[in-house]
Amino acid sequence: MSLRVVDTAPTESVGLRQQDPILFQVLNSAFSSIVDEMSALTMRAAFSLVVSEGGDYSGTISNRHGDLIASGVRDLAAHLGTHPFTIKGMLDWIGTAPEEYFRPGDVVLINDPYIGGTHHNDMRAVMPFYFDGSLAGFVQNSMHWTDIGGHVPGTFDSNSRSSYGEGLAVPPIHVVREGVFQPEVSNLILRNVRMADTARGDLLTSIGAVRLGEQRLQALARRYGTEMILAAMDEFIEYSEDLLRAEFAKLPDGPVTVESLLDCDPAGDSDEPLSCHMVLTVHGDRATMDFSGSDPPAKGAVNSTRSVTLSAAVVTMKMIFPHIPMNQGVFRAIDFVLPPGLLVSVEFPAPVSGCAAGVYPAVCDLVLKAFMHLAPERSMSGPTGLINTITAGWDPRPGYDREFVMYLWLEGGWGGRAQRKDNATAMTTFATTAMNQPVELQERLFPVLFDCYRMETDSAGAGWSRGGLGVTRRWYLTHGDGVLSDLGDGEKFGPWGFAGGADARPNKFTYAPGTDDEVNVGMFCTNLPISKGEMLDCFQPGGGGYGQPFTRRIEHVLDDLRDGYISLEGAQRDYGVVATHDAGADDFILDATATAALRTGYEEGPEFPTEGSS
């Protein structure tokens, strides 16, 4: 192995990017590869299913100021943009020199939402890395713990009025000091959470992940030289900022005002919706995002901290411009106006456990909507929202005999698009990088049985380009009674259509459907008693449509009929296409006359552009 010796750092005027663009890309990728390697370790070693299979975790590398340097391909979208705020928040909080607080070999835990975090369930492990005796930056791993205490299994409590009802808050605390594990710290935390064995395994995994990252960074510095690595870290940020500013420069100047509504305040006095509001103003090669028109905080747990709102904003920018590496440069190209004390910027102790279902997707929608006006070919109509569901109880099966907490969220449809074919079913925007949890593993780990996991007919918002389909999962307890809690949004407002495209139908969560015990679970349910064998039916919507549905090409409507994506009634009602099913011919037959009559005044739209033409 050859050691690359570098005598001097590249000067500022002629950076590595110009001097050796290949090495620049190698290093940029090497940083991301380190995060990906941490990610692979996390998935393989984690104890909880939502992490090991679902991917509800994230990793990053920051510089010594907390600026985001690198992320990987699997880091949970909602966490990602909060990581720099976590480090910056810690640096403020500790009140001492970072070098004194963070010693080589230390691992510090934090889950405090008000110190740059998300909600209490996301436990972060932070480890410093030192080059040649100087603090060079931080490696971070964040993992959703299935439970972090409080009176509701899974900790999602829509009735909570403050942080104190949302489980255990952990401000910065050393769980490893200079390589030595601190059992008293982990004991304190684990004593407060359900399924502590799972949590302990996940904590172990987080510590391993940041240690791996730190070792890999040391190896990188040995190979390329400290100066080179430090200079490259600065340049990664400049590079992303340059790329984003070049994109802004192509957009029309001026403000775009957008709003998206949450169903209501779960603990409020009225059913009035809550408003997230943004004015996006492009001016030359910069942009301003002003959220100051948003509503004041809710009393219930759909609020978000400043870091979550900004994470939603920058990560959605990454969805609009996917070629730009995600780091602090994306933040730097944008001026944020976000006064404290709003729905989108609450402070301690306002409740936040539902932020990923409340404000986070609403802010994603703001950015998507703004870009539907600015550059529709880069955006989409409204994507599905989120319901966090927790099924909990005692698992009496032989060999289990323990408390269980099953955390599950569903995917749904993404929205129709201006220049592309119908969108697919995908993860919700807070988790674009995540994966679904396989039924076979859920049934092995928890005493449940799934009755179905299917795409729901007629659930997509209709359009020239329709949304992806929504999804239904139905499940029941197999071995005893339990409790159900959920925290979501989108029961009132389905994902929005654009340019004539229809809205998709909203969320629906029902207990014991079709029986005398039927209950509309809604979006804000806490510890509902549920009986063995009674069905839980959770529907997560499809995506909004794009373009007038009556202009959708008839051949696509017929194809959707053949595949059962839409029903005959849906074809007629939503698309103005009248057909019948001919069992003998095993096909759907168009009634051209009736269709023409219904579609009077609408012209059939163009065919979707073919693959690769975008």
Added chain:
Amino acid sequence: MQGGWQVGIDTGGTFTDLVAVRGDEQRIAKVPSTPSAFDQGVLDSITAAGIEVSEIEMIAHGTTVATNAVITQRGAATALLTTRGFRDVLELRRHNRGDPYDIQWDPPPPLVARRNRFEISERLDYAGDVVIPLDAEQVRAAARLAARRGIGTFAIAFLHSYVNPAHEDEAAELVRSEVPGAFVSTSGSLLREPPEFERTSTAVLNAYLAPVVSDYLTALESRLREAGFVGRLYVMHSGGGLLTVESASRFPARLLTSGPAAGAKAAEGVAASTGVAGGVVAAGVLASSEGLEEVISLDIGGTSADIAVVQGGRADIVHEFSPRFGQPARFPAIDLVTIGAGGGSIAWVDAGHLPHVGPQSAGADPGPAAYLLGGSDATVTDANLVAGRLVADAGLAGGISLDTDAAHRAVESFADQLGLSVTDAALGIIDICNNNMARSIRVVTVERGLDPRNFTLVPFGGAGPLMAAELADVLGIRRIVVPLAPGVTSGLGCLYVDITHDIGEALISELTDADRARLQEVFDRLGATMRQRLTDDGVAAERQRLEYSVDLRYLGQVRALTVELETGTVPERFTEEYREMFFEEYERQFHSVAVDIPVEISALRVRGVRRSERPHIPFSGSTAPLHTFERPVLTRDGEVTARVAERSRLHVGSRISGPLVLTQEDSTTWVPPHWEVEVDKLGNLQMARSE
């Protein structure tokens, strides 16, 4: 039968390569592939090598037939039977995305459209116990409807079939009786593990490929037998091991990268042997005492280029391979990238007057314009001929000769569309092709944080050595090793393959509660099964090697670690010993360990191996004087006068500077002006960039 020929045959999209070894004897052959019936090319290659079919002891065969079926979408129309409520598992996938953030990205459509996915009332629980019995009538009705739609191939994937395959097996029988001659692939017979999507996808791919692959292998074997073949026929699988014809027909999804895997195995062999050989040529500037730690394997054939990274002597193995995004077959596979860039890649001009090269290929038929077989499009081969890097009268394998005038006309017609000179057009085609390949090499190196400049390029395939040096220039690579017979290196790679089988059995027990006698019983039983399997494969008892391992995890953890054991004898203090080994491995892989969480056994495994002896093509070097002639060659720096020599005339230790064209029957090597070449003891060309 002792002392017969060991034959490696690799069928690519354009050529079929053969290497045969018997003691000190060796033969090589390269003939055109025959895509309409690939078995013909295999037989042709044996004929061309001049060996008696009846004297062949073993054939190891890499084949593109499965890949070809996926790429050309000529797999069988397939129906999928699933548990009621779960027909969308295939389409929902795991939801990972090609680019997780890109809103405009679309997953490829599922191999089985929703209309042909049928839900059957049946259900097992996590323990494999029946919750809802199988509804036979629904299976029959689905089979009938599918048959009516012209479908004769079925995948069946029911929940928890990895624990209890009874419902799947029963449904398979029902389908076979309802649709005589149907091919049925059940998920539990392919993969005894969760989760449902990966197992379903594997079953679907397997069904989709089965008719094509099994028809091919049946035809091949019967034609070989008719010709007097009495030896054993093996097929290379994606992971770089061998399968019997029977196994390959049952598991066609294991063949998705069969051919390219052979190439990567060959590159492993080159990497392993070159370190030694390089050290012997001690005086040369190219000599290396470190061996080749980091190698990029580059196999450029007529249709495509396959790229793999070999580090520490081994190509990376991934545990699943997706021929298209989101369509995994969960079998081990060598980590490869394949792009449509080869000697036959066609140069074309798009609507916006921009030039492109590939991915369409003229293949072997009609082939490049220069073949005079009816092709008129300019290809990479034509461009190289025009540029003077291929020598028309040197002759090609398979008796193909090259016609310079035809190549010139084809390149000229391409040049006219762009308003370029023929010279600029020819060099442009070569540049574009090199840049396409460079981009793919960056994917497997730069995007994984590896610097290609630290790697040695090992080019082979007919066009590899021709393109390698200028491609290396694009990537900043400074060292190249061209194997002795580059055109048939993939055939040689087939002989570098170990026969391996893996079997395992789930056994879930806390380590402290585990019963030693029971563990021993399982290991003994698995070991006996494995010995029988190797014996069935014709592996003599003394060459059989068994490797035992145990899957361990913390109690409550989802996935397990496989810990290798030294023997299949369970030691008396296995609780402590296995626990220690687990902690050690856990620390190594996961960087953090807790000694107070109970450890659980989840499975026992046995791998059976027959190691390849890695035969090499004997090389003694020439002692005759080197004859060269001179000819003009086009480069970006203008026309240069290059020497032309027959490669077989080079001496061990010969060192020559470019510009130089080295011809041999199966390939041509182009050494540009700033490169230097030396012949090592194994006959490899070691090339280095001079300052």
